Amino acid sequence: MGRRPHPKNQMGQKSPFPRLYGRHAVFAALDNPERSFRKLYLTPLTSKTLVIPPGLQVQYGDDHDLGRLCPADAPHQGFVLEVEPLENVWLGDILKQANDGDNRPILVLDQVTDPHNVGAMMRSALAFNARAIVTQDRHSPAESGVLARSASGALEQLPWVRTVNLARALGEIGDAGFWRIALDGRAEATIESALGTNQPALVMGSEGDGLRNLTMENCDQAAKLPISGVESLNVSNAAAIALYACARRGL
Incomplete structure (x- = not known):
C-alpha cells in the first residue's frame, strides 16, 4: 500500500491520520497484520x-503529553498509536463467503x-459472529480513537x-440470497418471526431520523424488537438485541 508523506508530528500537533488510544485498542491494532503503523x-x-x-x-x-494527542479527558492509559486507515473491504468478497447453511x-x-454507537455495534457484531x-x-x-x-x-x-x-449495496446483498430486515419500531412483525431460517442482513437507521425511504424500499421486510414501556432503544442497544x-x- 502506498504511504503518504509523513507530517511533522510533535506532541499535541494535529494529524490527518487516526490516533488510537487506550491499552485495548492499541494492543488490538498492534496485533492486526493488516494494520500499518506510523508512530x-x-x-x-x-x-x-x-x-x-x-x-x-x-x-x-x-500522561499530560499523551493527553494532548487525544480528545479532552480521553482515557489513553499511557498508549497512543498513530496508524494508517485500514483498507476498505469489498462487499463482493463478503458475499462470496456466504455459503448455504451458514446463516451469519x-x-x-x-x-x-x-x-460511539458505530464502535459499540462493531463490538456486538463481532461478539455475535x-x-x-x-x-x-x-x-x-x-x-x-473514539x-x-x-x-x-x-x-x-x-x-x-x-x-x-x-441502496445499490442492499441490492447486491439481496441478490446474494440475504433476507434484508429493516429494524423499525412501527413494524408489525417481530425480529424473531422475520428471521425464520433465512440468512439475514439487519438494517439499522440513524439515531434521529431512522431509516430513509430509499433504504426501506431496498429491504425485504420490516421488523421490530418486542419492547414495552419505552418508545425506542439506543441504536447500538437495538443492534445488540437483534444480533443476539x-x-x-x-x-
Whole structure:
C-alpha cells in the first residue's frame, strides 16, 4: 500500500491520520497484520508492558503529553498509536463467503453517524459472529480513537465495508440470497418471526431520523424488537438485541 508523506508530528500537533488510544485498542491494532503503523506514543512506565514492533517509531512523554494527542479527558492509559486507515473491504468478497447453511448476519447501517454507537455495534457484531458491517462512506464516522475504543478491539477484526451507494449495496446483498430486515419500531412483525431460517442482513437507521425511504424500499421486510414501556432503544442497544436474536436461532 502506498504511504503518504509523513507530517511533522510533535506532541499535541494535529494529524490527518487516526490516533488510537487506550491499552485495548492499541494492543488490538498492534496485533492486526493488516494494520500499518506510523508512530507509537508511550510513557516510560507503559513502555515496559509491551514488545515494540521492529522499526516502529516511538516517542515518550508523560500522561499530560499523551493527553494532548487525544480528545479532552480521553482515557489513553499511557498508549497512543498513530496508524494508517485500514483498507476498505469489498462487499463482493463478503458475499462470496456466504455459503448455504451458514446463516451469519450482515449488519447494515443507514447514516448512523455517532462513533460511539458505530464502535459499540462493531463490538456486538463481532461478539455475535456477524460476517461484516456495512456503512455508507459519506454518512458514517471515519476511523478514530473514539470509535476504536468503543469497538474494544472489534475495529481490527470485523470486516468493514464502506460503500458509496447504500441502496445499490442492499441490492447486491439481496441478490446474494440475504433476507434484508429493516429494524423499525412501527413494524408489525417481530425480529424473531422475520428471521425464520433465512440468512439475514439487519438494517439499522440513524439515531434521529431512522431509516430513509430509499433504504426501506431496498429491504425485504420490516421488523421490530418486542419492547414495552419505552418508545425506542439506543441504536447500538437495538443492534445488540437483534444480533443476539440471530445467534440464538437453532439453540
